[in-house]
Amino acid sequence: xxFLTPFKIAFSLLFSADAELMAIIRLSMTIxxxxxxxxxxxxxxxxxxxxxMKFPGRQAIIILSNTLLSMPPVIVGLIIYILxxxxxxxxxxxxxxTPYAMALAQTVLVLPISIALSRQVFETLxxxxxxxxxxxxxxxxxxxxxxVFDARIAxxxxxxxxxxxxxxxxxxxxxxxxxxxxxxxxMTTTIALETSKGELGIAMALGIVLLTIALLVNVASQFISxxxxxAGLDV
Amino acid sequence: MSDMPSQxxxxxxxxxxxxTANGQRLLNDIxxxxxxxNITVVLGHNGAxxxxxxxALHGLIxxxxxxxxxxxxxxxxxxxxxxxxxxxxxxxxxxxxxxxxDDSKVQNWFKKAxxxxxxxxxxxxxxxxxxxxxxLIGALASQPDLxxxxxxxAHLDFESIGFIESQITAARxxxxxxxxxxxxxxxxxxxxxxxxxxxxxxxxxxxxAKTFFSSPQxxxxxxxxxxx
Numbered sequence: 001x002x003f004l005t006p007f008k009i010a011f012s013l014l015f016s017a018d019a020e021l022m023a024i025i026r027l028s029m030t031i032x033x034x035x036x037x038x039x040x041x042x043x044x045x046x047x048x049x050x051x052x053m054k055f056p057g058r059q060a061i062i063i064l065s066n067t068l069l070s071m072p073p074v075i076v077g078l079i080i081y082i083l084x085x086x087x088x089x090x091x092x093x094x095x096x097x098t099p100y101a102m103a104l105a106q107t108v109l110v111l112p113i114s115i116a117l118s119r120q121v122f123e124t125l126x127x128x129x130x131x132x133x134x135x136x137x138x139x140x141x142x143x144x145x146x147x148v149f150d151a152r153i154a155x156x157x158x159x160x161x162x163x164x165x166x167x168x169x170x171x172x173x174x175x176x177x178x179x180x181x182x183x184x185x186x187m188t189t190t191i192a193l194e195t196s197k198g199e200l201g202i203a204m205a206l207g208i209v210l211l212t213i214a215l216l217v218n219v220a221s222q223f224i225s226x227x228x229x230x231a232g233l234d235v
Numbered sequence: 236m237s238d239m240p241s242q243x244x245x246x247x248x249x250x251x252x253x254x255t256a257n258g259q260r261l262l263n264d265i266x267x268x269x270x271x272x273n274i275t276v277v278l279g280h281n282g283a284x285x286x287x288x289x290x291a292l293h294g295l296i297x298x299x300x301x302x303x304x305x306x307x308x309x310x311x312x313x314x315x316x317x318x319x320x321x322x323x324x325x326x327x328x329x330x331x332x333x334x335x336x337d338d339s340k341v342q343n344w345f346k347k348a349x350x351x352x353x354x355x356x357x358x359x360x361x362x363x364x365x366x367x368x369x370x371l372i373g374a375l376a377s378q379p380d381l382x383x384x385x386x387x388x389a390h391l392d393f394e395s396i397g398f399i400e401s402q403i404t405a406a407r408x409x410x411x412x413x414x415x416x417x418x419x420x421x422x423x424x425x426x427x428x429x430x431x432x433x434x435x436x437x438x439x440x441x442x443x444a445k446t447f448f449s450s451p452q453x454x455x456x457x458x459x460x461x462x463x
Contacts, residue, residue, distance in 0.1 A: 132319035134295050136332070137308035146331070150322040232359035233322045 009201025010208055020182075021202065025209055028186040031099050031173070032166040035106030039162055043114030044155065048144040050115070051122030062119070068112035073105075077175030080105045084176065097178040102186065105172035110162040117161060121154040121235050122147045153228040154235045160221045167213055246271045246381050246412040247292050252301030254291060261287050262298065263436040269429075271380075274403065274413045276423045276444070279433035280459065285416040288433065289313065289383045292414065311381040316389055318370035320358040325350060325369055328358040332373030344372045348398065364395030371399055375406055382406060384415035388422065400426060420463040424448055432456045 013021050050062060083090045084101050095101045125147050133143050148155070170188035177184035179193055187206045194203040228234050245268045254262040262284050269275055269292075277285045290296045292303060293313045305311065321328050329341065336344075345351045348368045353361055361369060367387060374382060384403070388396045403426060407413055417423050423430065427444035432455070440447065440456045451457050 129319055129321070131295060131315065132321075135293065135313045135315075146321070153322075232357040235322070 006200035006204040010205035013202060013205040014208065018205075021205060023182070024185055024187055024190050024206065027099060027184075028167060028188075031103045031186060032106060032163055032169075034103045035110060035166045036159055036162045038103070038107040039111040039114045040155070040159055043111050044118050044148055045144065047115050047118030048122045048147050050119045052126045052143050052147060053140060065112045065115040065119075069116055071109070071112070073109055073169055073171035074175065076108050077105055077172030080108065080172065080176045096176065097180060097184055099177070099184055101176040102173040102184060105176045106166040106169055109169060109172060110166050113162050113165055114158060117158045118151070118155065121151045121158070125151055125235055151235055153224065153233050156224050157221045160217045160224075164214060164217050168210065244271050245269065247303070247305035247414075249292060249303045250301055252291060252298045252303060254287060254296060254298040254300075261436050262291060265291075265301070265436075265438055267431060267438060267441065269412065269414055271412050272407070272410055273428045274407050274415070274426050275429040275431060276427035277414065277416045277431045277433060278420075278423060278459065278463075279439075283433040284436040285433055286316070286385050287436075288431075289385055289414060289416060293383050306380045310379055311383070312374035312377065312379040313383040314367070314370045314374050314385065314387055316385040316387075318366050320361075320366055320370075323358060324355050325358050325361060325365075326354045329369060329373045329376070332370070333376040336376060340376070344376050347402075348372050364391045367391060368395060368398055371402055375402060375411075378409070379411055381412045381414070384413065386416050386418065388417070388419065396422070418463070420448075420460070432459065434459075 046061075046065075050058060080101060081096070082088050084093060084096045084104070085091055086096070093100075095104070126143075129143075129146065129150075132138075133146075138146070168188060170192055173184075173186060174189045174192065177186070177189065179185055179189040185193075187210055191203045191206050191210075194200070194206075225234065248268045249265050252262055252265040253260060265288065277288060279285050287296065291298055292305065293311060294303070294305075294308070295313070321331055323331070326341065326345070329344070330336070342351070345354055348371075350365060350369060350372075353365055353369075358366065358369065371384075371387065387399050387403070391399070400422065403413055403415070415426075417426075424444065427447075430440075430442055430444050430447040431438055432440040432442075432447065432451075432453070434455045440451065440453045442452065447456065448460070451460055
């Protein structure tokens, strides 16, 4: 095979909007966006609570979430696999080898990112706002609401960071998803499979899509940060 | 305890208050009784403890010794030397400071402060004078019984100073007790009814403004007035 052949096949698949390729891209995006939404839904309030309140066990939660930042994806995949397999405590859900299990694995992977990054943002903001909160006698939930609202721009970039991590994940989703065609095959697992089969065209096409997504995420992140910095809304 | 030269009731009282941080005693055995309906100006050199005294009286810091009694949190407000500006529009920030006002009242306050064109501007993009005016109207709109102002006109232009002083006077007339710090002697003479003079975390002299500026009793106050 010539060096350029995979690229030619890749562009031909992309420009023809190959149905299977598009379905894989759609599924990848759906799973990753769902995982990001879930991780932000849980992670942001946790980050805000850790940043603005002192309570027993706070330090332990911080250490745990920081440790989970460096958790290997295959370990996350293995744990989720054990949990949702038929004999596991969540076996009754029947989600093993479905996109739900993959979204769950990605959520667990990016949740520590959303907690750690949002905690940093909220801590900066809380240090600045605390005298005003104290002066106005603002209660703890109102504080959290204010921090989350005022950090909204930083939270967009946190969401993009989480999305970048989720969409590029392969180890965990291949374990819990099984890489089943038309069911749980996403971009990264397809690249791994097709490369092992020597089918570099489709692998390259998906690689190009992944790289483009990474580029767009970074451009969007930079654009949003710069725009809101000019507007005085950055943290 | 040193009493203000007034027959009015006490709005806020500190008894033997001391505050230490990093091994340094920053407020040293402060006892003061601030009476209702007056403007009290706290004077002193940088580092004398003026801001810290306001923070203690307002309840932002908890002294290790002594007691402070004053109105409830809802009835007192503080405007910081550098206002803490939220990341939202000037109007939204105002409504955060003073929630529940109807639209016409909000408009009136902005009109009064000549800030109508800045209503939708992000609060953090306002100039120093504009943000100070915004913080002040945000505090005044809730008609507090007690208002603390930490150098409310530092580094501001004449127009902003004029507005802020007029609002302070108006608030005092409507019954708000005002405790403020200032480095501006002329301003203190214009506004103050009582003066608290501080040095090295201690209250050195408390007097009516007239007495303090015409015949200060302590050497520290005399020296201070020579320089300001």
